[in-house]
Amino acid sequence: MAGKPADYRDVHIGGLIEERRLRAGLSREALAAPLEVSLSQLGKYLKGANRLSATDLDILARVLGVPVGYFFESMPGRETAQAGLSDRPQARLEALEGWTGFAEAVARAADAHLDEDRRQALGSLVRAVDHALSGQKTFDKANDSGAPD
Structure with a gap:
């Protein structure tokens, strides 16, 4: 059949x-x-x-x-969200073994699955997360008083 x-x-x-x-x-x-x-x-x-x-x-x-x-x-008939297999709870980030290679893994997945605009947006977000996780202070030009910390 x-x-x-x-x-x-x-x-x-x-x-x-x-x-x-x-x-x-x-x-x-x-x-x-x-x-x-x-x-x-x-x-x-x-x-x-x-x-x-x-x-x-x-x-x-x-x-x-x-x-x-x-x-x-944009599939017709998908206007109302229905619970399905993809709706199961996600694993908590703390449960992951580590963040080593996080940015590289996300970049590989983005290259395989996202268009250029979405890759750019995700790239900005990943850089911000990577920066925050590395413990570096972000430079905010608008709020920088010029005085050292």
């Missing part, structure tokens, strides 16, 4: 892929090649007639330069 049949979510995702493809000026061939599918099969994905695998969606997200979550952010 084949996988589950496609539904409105697949139509939504296919439309977003087609929209990003056109914005990026990419041909359909440029999307079909990394997926190793025919143009006909790609067309079925873009129309939502066939469901994309998670692996193929990841490949397309990378080709289009968006995080995989981009395809789900």
